[in-house]
Amino acid sequence: MSHYPSARFLKAVSRRHLLGWGASGLALAAAAVTASVAAGSKLLKAGIRVPPWPSDYQPPAQSPFDPMAVLRDFDYGQIKQENGQTIREFEVTANSTAFQLNSAIPFVGWMLNGQIPAPTLRAKAGDRVRVIFHNQDGHSHSLHFHGLHPAEMDGITPVRHDQTTVYEFIAEPYGVHPYHCHVAPVTRHVSKGLYGLFIVDPPQGRAPADEMVLVMGGYDINNDQQNELYAFNGIPNYYRDHPIAIYQHQRIRLYVLNMIEFDSAVTFHIHANMFEVYPTGRTLKSVGDTDVITMGPAERHILEFAYPYPGKYMFHPHQDAIAERGCMGLFEVLPT
Numbered sequence: 001m002s003h004y005p006s007a008r009f010l011k012a013v014s015r016r017h018l019l020g021w022g023a024s025g026l027a028l029a030a031a032a033v034t035a036s037v038a039a040g041s042k043l044l045k046a047g048i049r050v051p052p053w054p055s056d057y058q059p060p061a062q063s064p065f066d067p068m069a070v071l072r073d074f075d076y077g078q079i080k081q082e083n084g085q086t087i088r089e090f091e092v093t094a095n096s097t098a099f100q101l102n103s104a105i106p107f108v109g110w111m112l113n114g115q116i117p118a119p120t121l122r123a124k125a126g127d128r129v130r131v132i133f134h135n136q137d138g139h140s141h142s143l144h145f146h147g148l149h150p151a152e153m154d155g156i157t158p159v160r161h162d163q164t165t166v167y168e169f170i171a172e173p174y175g176v177h178p179y180h181c182h183v184a185p186v187t188r189h190v191s192k193g194l195y196g197l198f199i200v201d202p203p204q205g206r207a208p209a210d211e212m213v214l215v216m217g218g219y220d221i222n223n224d225q226q227n228e229l230y231a232f233n234g235i236p237n238y239y240r241d242h243p244i245a246i247y248q249h250q251r252i253r254l255y256v257l258n259m260i261e262f263d264s265a266v267t268f269h270i271h272a273n274m275f276e277v278y279p280t281g282r283t284l285k286s287v288g289d290t291d292v293i294t295m296g297p298a299e300r301h302i303l304e305f306a307y308p309y310p311g312k313y314m315f316h317p318h319q320d321a322i323a324e325r326g327c328m329g330l331f332e333v334l335p336t
């Protein structure tokens with residue numbers, strides 16, 4: 001049985017890319033990728049491979065973050081031992097940063113660690129988690145986690161400029177939870193970018209997969225309480241213009257979160273395939289499969305699938321008006 005990866009180990013494996021759990025006791029995806037996989041792919045545990053980025057890939061020049069890096073970046077924190085207790089410690093800093101939503105539209109994002117969505121924090125159920133929150137932004141902010149914790153750790157008290165607050169609690173229950181600023185007006189603080197995923201892995205782990213996060217957000221550019229643009233992982237249309245390479249037959253695990261303000265619900269759909277659904281990440285077995293799922297605000301799921309045929313396939317909300325305003329991406333399935 002492989003153990004939960006330490007932060008040090010993960011950082012050594014380049015950009016904290018996935019890892020996850022070993023294969024023992026878990027059925028490997030039917031599709032262990034063979035040696036015919038393109039040279040340069042990253043081999044993860046249990047035979048899971050991640051395709052190399054295209055040799056000509058350039059991160060966005062006018063953004064402090066790269067959605068392609070955010071996609072498979074999991075922050076497992078730093079492991080500390082205190083008084084015989086193990087603590088998984090994270091540091092998160094809020095700040096304002098200007099970036100380009102597209103070549104024509106600049107936007108000042110309110111970011112955690114310089115990215116939208118915020119870093120994906122990841123722990124195992126039962127871990128003691130400590131999140132050190134520095135607010136370097138001019139506005140007051142807070143971090144409110146979904147999941148179980150005492151009232152004083154609920155993150156509804158504003159943290160003023162240049163102040164630091166520590167949130168500490170046991171990571172429970174296992175599942176996929178959002179965390180976000182809870183300072184009023186929350187619509188504004190969230191739609192400016194202060195949200196991310198907090199993944200709590202079940203003790204026994206999940207089957208090996210190529211794991212990635214897709215967080216849906218909206219941008220109210222003119223403060224009219226409506227979204228003019230939308231995005232997966234911060235930058236509108238990024239994965240439309242830079243398709244996500246995945247391998248044929250290999251299990252993909254999406255952690256999908258809807259943090260779109262102002263719209264009452266959004267759907268998520270993938271082309272030419274079905275996905276297994278694990279609602280809120282709160283089940284170890286799929287509750288069924290479909291190819292479109294409806295998500296209210298802050299709703300999130302684990303979705304799993306593998307593509308049987310190579311080619312390019314869209315994913316997007318089936319509210320096409322939202323898809324056409326930036327919430328559009330492509331998987332590029334590479335043959336194995």
Ligand SMILES: [Cu+2]
Pocket residue numbers: 140141142181182183189194
């Ligand atoms: Cu805020």
